Amino acid sequence: TDMFTYDPGFTSTASCQSGLTYIDGDKGVLLHRGYPIGELAEKSSFMEVAYLLLNGELPKQDELAKFNRTITRHTMVHEQLATFFRGFRRDAHPMAIMCGVVGALSAFYHDSTDINDPKQREIASHRLIAKMPTIAAMAYKYSIGQPFVYPDNALSYTGNFLKMTYSVPAEDYVVDPVIEAAMDKIFILHADHEQNASTSTVRLAGSSGANPFACIAAGIACLWGPAHGGANEAALNMLREIGTPDRIPEYIARAKNKDDPFRLMGFGHRVYKNYDPRATVMQKTANEVLEKLGVTDPVFDVARELEQIALNDEYFIEKKLYPNVDFYSGVILSAIGFPTTMFTVLFALARTVGWVAQWNEMITDPAQKIGRPRQLYTGPTQRDYVAIGDR
Numbered sequence: 001t002d003m004f005t006y007d008p009g010f011t012s013t014a015s016c017q018s019g020l021t022y023i024d025g026d027k028g029v030l031l032h033r034g035y036p037i038g039e040l041a042e043k044s045s046f047m048e049v050a051y052l053l054l055n056g057e058l059p060k061q062d063e064l065a066k067f068n069r070t071i072t073r074h075t076m077v078h079e080q081l082a083t084f085f086r087g088f089r090r091d092a093h094p095m096a097i098m099c100g101v102v103g104a105l106s107a108f109y110h111d112s113t114d115i116n117d118p119k120q121r122e123i124a125s126h127r128l129i130a131k132m133p134t135i136a137a138m139a140y141k142y143s144i145g146q147p148f149v150y151p152d153n154a155l156s157y158t159g160n161f162l163k164m165t166y167s168v169p170a171e172d173y174v175v176d177p178v179i180e181a182a183m184d185k186i187f188i189l190h191a192d193h194e195q196n197a198s199t200s201t202v203r204l205a206g207s208s209g210a211n212p213f214a215c216i217a218a219g220i221a222c223l224w225g226p227a228h229g230g231a232n233e234a235a236l237n238m239l240r241e242i243g244t245p246d247r248i249p250e251y252i253a254r255a256k257n258k259d260d261p262f263r264l265m266g267f268g269h270r271v272y273k274n275y276d277p278r279a280t281v282m283q284k285t286a287n288e289v290l291e292k293l294g295v296t297d298p299v300f301d302v303a304r305e306l307e308q309i310a311l312n313d314e315y316f317i318e319k320k321l322y323p324n325v326d327f328y329s330g331v332i333l334s335a336i337g338f339p340t341t342m343f344t345v346l347f348a349l350a351r352t353v354g355w356v357a358q359w360n361e362m363i364t365d366p367a368q369k370i371g372r373p374r375q376l377y378t379g380p381t382q383r384d385y386v387a388i389g390d391r
């Protein structure tokens with residue numbers, strides 16, 4: 001067995017080759033197809049980034065228009081899917097609903113199981129990206145007991161999602177451009193992040209040739225955990241629990257105490273040993289959104305102060321723990337009006353683009369094989385069976 005490399009958590013194993021995303025964790029650099037994340041967040045749109053990740057190049061005007069039309073055409077879900085939602089308890093966590101409903105899409109698209117047909121792969125990819133906002137909004141509406149809102153194809157991808165989420169019967173809902181722009185930026189910042197746990201899960205599930213909708217459901221399950229996508233929900237809950245800046249030292253002390261399992265949520269990263277470049281954009285966006293919406297939230301003051309204290313604390317300096325993408329996203333999402341239980345759902349919606357792009361890259365990679373790690377066996381050596389009466 002010693003011919004295998006033991007690498008728990010895959011800290012030094014490259015599981016694949018990929019041309020999508022580059023990270024230099026020491027310098028805090030993140031590039032998609034060569035373009036810095038900061039520039040994409042400032043200058044492009046989520047649909048443009050989706051096109052870039054899927055196709056390798058930024059779209060020309062007509063290519064983007066066509067891509068938008070294609071995605072828009074697929075935003076509806078089958079009417080039968082609505083009955084699927086109704087099987088869930090009304091207090092179900094929206095991520096539990098997402099795992100189930102996205103997995104159930106595989107039953108609606110059996111054709112997608114033909115993964116060697118490029119046309120089928122393309123349609124499945126477009127369907128997933130297009131239907132995710134519809135399903136996410138339905139999960140939210142279901143949890144608050146309101147009727148589902150159908151997609152409005154006159155709106156942008158992000159505007160449409162906001163309308164499906166916030167529109168109430170018999171009331172006009174007009175998408176606020178400030179919120180739409182902030183939401184779109186949050187989606188860009190979450191679109192892809194090379195071989196993180198959920199993306200690796202999607203690749204591993206997909207490596208057996210499984211239906212892509214089922215593979216994305218596996219990714220959603222993995223994303224849910226608090227060490228991964230669930231950190232945005234956990235971070236905001238933590239900031240609210242801290243409540244006022246004077247209680248920060250107590251929580252810093254807990255994070256440093258090895259006998260206390262508590263960790264500062266939204267801090268630290270497997271790859272970044274420097275400021276997460278997404279957190280830089282996120283903090284700036286939080287500033288803008290709160291200011292433009294005229295929202296004052298003490299949680300933002302707690303976040304900023306906590307960041308300053310941690311960045312100057314020797315424990316965090318020594319371990320190179322910096323704020324990650326999840327630290328400030330919750331402040332913005334909360335200002336927009338999302339309950340914390342929806343935060344990870346929004347992450348899943350955006351990351352679907354990365355999952356789908358990585359899945360396509362894997363399927364078309366000539367070196368692709370089923371993912372099958374080995375192990376170092378630590379159990380008993382061979383022994384004889386003992387009859388039950390003699391044990």
Ligand code: CMC
Pocket residue numbers: 009196226227228229230231255256262263264265266267268269270271319321324325326
């Ligand atoms: N608070 C306090 N101590 C920490 C923290 C934290 N947030 N993160 C890491 N450490 C300590 C940890 O205790 C360990 O100390 P020691 O070497 O003395 O045992 C050391 O730093 C290294 O941590 P690790 O757990 O071995 O590192 P990892 O690469 O396996 O974990 C992580 C990375 C992101 C899971 C971890 O930093 C963490 O749990 N952070 C909080 C959750 C979080 O914010 N997750 C979001 C990640 S970014 C976006 C996403 O994936 O969704």
